[in-house]
Amino acid sequence: MIAVYGMSTSGNCHKVRLLLEQLGREYRWIEVDSANGATRTPEYLARNPNGKVPMLELEDGRVLVESDAILCYLAEGTDYLPTEAWQRAQALSWMFFEQYSHEPYVAVARFIRGWTPLDSPRRADLPRLIERGEQALAVMEKHLASAQWFTGAGYGVADIALFAYTDRAEDGGFDLGKFPLVSAWLARVRAMPGFTPMPAVSDEVAARLASS
Amino acid sequence: MIAVYGMSTSGNCHKVRLLLEQLGREYRWIEVDSANGATRTPEYLARNPNGKVPMLELEDGRVLVESDAILCYLAEGTDYLPTEAWQRAQALSWMFFEQYSHEPYVAVARFIRGWTPLDSPRRADLPRLIERGEQALAVMEKHLASAQWFTGAGYGVADIALFAYTDRAEDGGFDLGKFPLVSAWLARVRAMPGFTPMPAVSDEVAARLASS
Numbered sequence: 573m574i575a576v577y578g579m580s581t582s583g584n585c586h587k588v589r590l591l592l593e594q595l596g597r598e599y600r601w602i603e604v605d606s607a608n609g610a611t612r613t614p615e616y617l618a619r620n621p622n623g624k625v626p627m628l629e630l631e632d633g634r635v636l637v638e639s640d641a642i643l644c645y646l647a648e649g650t651d652y653l654p655t656e657a658w659q660r661a662q663a664l665s666w667m668f669f670e671q672y673s674h675e676p677y678v679a680v681a682r683f684i685r686g687w688t689p690l691d692s693p694r695r696a697d698l699p700r701l702i703e704r705g706e707q708a709l710a711v712m713e714k715h716l717a718s719a720q721w722f723t724g725a726g727y728g729v730a731d732i733a734l735f736a737y738t739d740r741a742e743d744g745g746f747d748l749g750k751f752p753l754v755s756a757w758l759a760r761v762r763a764m765p766g767f768t769p770m771p772a773v774s775d776e777v778a779a780r781l782a783s784s
Numbered sequence: 785m786i787a788v789y790g791m792s793t794s795g796n797c798h799k800v801r802l803l804l805e806q807l808g809r810e811y812r813w814i815e816v817d818s819a820n821g822a823t824r825t826p827e828y829l830a831r832n833p834n835g836k837v838p839m840l841e842l843e844d845g846r847v848l849v850e851s852d853a854i855l856c857y858l859a860e861g862t863d864y865l866p867t868e869a870w871q872r873a874q875a876l877s878w879m880f881f882e883q884y885s886h887e888p889y890v891a892v893a894r895f896i897r898g899w900t901p902l903d904s905p906r907r908a909d910l911p912r913l914i915e916r917g918e919q920a921l922a923v924m925e926k927h928l929a930s931a932q933w934f935t936g937a938g939y940g941v942a943d944i945a946l947f948a949y950t951d952r953a954e955d956g957g958f959d960l961g962k963f964p965l966v967s968a969w970l971a972r973v974r975a976m977p978g979f980t981p982m983p984a985v986s987d988e989v990a991a992r993l994a995s996s
Binding site: 636637641676711714 | 833834846848849850851852853854856860870872874876877880881883885887888922923926927
């Protein structure tokens with residue numbers, strides 16, 4: 573059986589879980605506490621020198637890293653990945669957008685608010701992260717003025733990639749009320765067959781998010 | 785004929801030029817001065833709301849953005865993109881690594897040193913960018929201990945994606961002498977058929993790089 577090494581409350585990791593649940597595939601989930609150094613051990617770095625989760629492991633021990641590459645691999649040959657070259661390229665384009673222009677702001681703001689001490693100097697970055705993250709959400713809002721999905725004619729890998737952290741954007745201090753088309757798209761994703769929500773954060777993280 | 789909107793001295797843009805030259809494809813290059821706001825005009829934003837280069841334009845006017853998505857699209861059906869699913873996923877994984885863990889440090893350090901004033905407050909970020917960029921170069925060095933290329937058995941899209949800014953890393957203040965396998969791989973890329981170097985930066989940028 574394939575295995576996923578991941579931190580359940582990480583959006584990058586939840587992408588993989590969500591697709592596997594929607595595909596109805598069997599998998600083992602190995603919880604890795606990446607917020608507390610578990611991806612920096614010699615054993616983990618020997619398998620993934622970049623020291624990140626998620627990591628997909630095949631039955632024969634080979635591994636694949638980078639959440640969006642894992643999504644593409646698992647979705648190959650299914651309706652979640654377009655087969656037509658231009659549409660596939662557009663889906664991939666949104667996945668690169670997610671990793672370069674969205675995740676470093678929307679996800680990092682959530683991480684700082686939920687996983688760093690209330691007096692962390694990193695909190696000084698939050699106004700800049702909110703500004704840049706809102707720019708990314710505005711790009712998504714503009715796309716949704718003439719499209720239902722990011723992957724193509726239907727829901728798929730690019731929607732899963734963008735959903736993970738957008739759905740938790742309020743944890744990072746974002747006001748999704750400013751982005752009504754994004755909010756409606758989030759609701760469409762949540763209504764898809766096999767949808768699985770991200771597991772709840774710990775009480776400690778929830779308390780920090782409430783105090784931030 | 786297809787067209788590429790790009791800034792010639794941007795590594796993200798040069799990736800597209802390099803592949804097109806190696807494919808022997810005809811294309812128009814439309815120079816866009818993204819360092820001075822040319823991607824922030826209403827006309828440009830109407831075509832690419834994320835306001836970045838490169839942008840590929842087909843004969844019928846449709847556009848594709850994100851450098852690594854453009855590489856995958858142009859390489860489809862050629863030897864530059866693996867067809868086998870696992871190897872294709874590994875190539876894609878290196879491209880996501882490039883955009884998330886490499887470009888934001890290696891390319892941004894170069895941009896700050898070459899394109900911002902010598903007294904820019906952004907220069908305070910350089911030590912952190914060098915540290916993180918060296919981590920990315922170390923991950924590449926480790927891979928090259930047991931492989932010749934990043935794309936698969938042969939040279940291809942992931943090598944092009946990683947080459948662009950790695951080859952200019954010294955502009956950002958990196959010492960490639962610390963990474964002998966990376967240096968040897970750069971030389972292998974430069975020796976590939978159809979290889980085209982990045983155009984030289986302006987005298988103004990060259991002077992800033994020399995003074996940094």
